[in-house]
Amino acid sequence: MEKxxxxxxxxxxxxxxxxxxxxxxxxxxxxxxAAFIPTLAVGDAIKPENVFLQCYLxxxxxxxxxxxxxxxxxxxMLAWGVSIVNSSGGNPSSKACFVRFIGAWISSALMGLxxxxxxxxxxxxxxxxxxxxxxLVTIQS
Numbered sequence: 001m002e003k004x005x006x007x008x009x010x011x012x013x014x015x016x017x018x019x020x021x022x023x024x025x026x027x028x029x030x031x032x033x034a035a036f037i038p039t040l041a042v043g044d045a046i047k048p049e050n051v052f053l054q055c056y057l058x059x060x061x062x063x064x065x066x067x068x069x070x071x072x073x074x075x076x077m078l079a080w081g082v083s084i085v086n087s088s089g090g091n092p093s094s095k096a097c098f099v100r101f102i103g104a105w106i107s108s109a110l111m112g113l114x115x116x117x118x119x120x121x122x123x124x125x126x127x128x129x130x131x132x133x134x135x136l137v138t139i140q141s
Contacts, residue, residue: 008085008137010124015080016115016136022076027064034060066097069134081139096132103128 038053039046046053068074072083072091086092092100107114107127114127129135 008089008135009140011082011136011138013118013124015082015138016118016124016126019074019076019080019082019136020115022079023074026075027061030064031057031060062098062101065101066094069097069100070094077136082136083139084134084136087133092132092134096134100128100132100134103131 034057035046035053038056048054065074068077069084069092072085077083084092086096103114104126107117118124118126118129123135125135
């Protein structure tokens with residue numbers, strides 16, 4: 001990482017989890033309403049195991065995070081005074097957002113090990129931070 005990013009204030013694990021919880025609530029609301037669209041189109045209830053529905057909701061999640069990360073913060077990050085930056089201190093690219101999304105999914109799927117890694121990393125980075133060459137920093141107010 002470049003010097004500019006290394007001089008930014010590291011995010012604490014507690015703040016990272018606060019952002020995650022806040023974003024989970026926001027994303028749940030978004031997905032709840034997004035699930036109505038295919039239901040209205042079909043005119044009947046769609047079973048949760050429907051592959052189309054799962055792919056559609058995953059795409060909605062990816063879109064939410066990509067739009068927010070490209071702008072530097074999600075709703076949870078905004079509330080907790082956190083920003084996401086790339087290695088040069090700017091907003092991440094769409095490719096980095098995609099890699100981060102997949103990496104975060106893997107981190108979660110492996111019982112949160114990718115998130116817990118932040119507790120032992122000297123820069124408090126998770127697996128998906130490292131994979132996408134991004135990091136979360138505290139916004140200086």
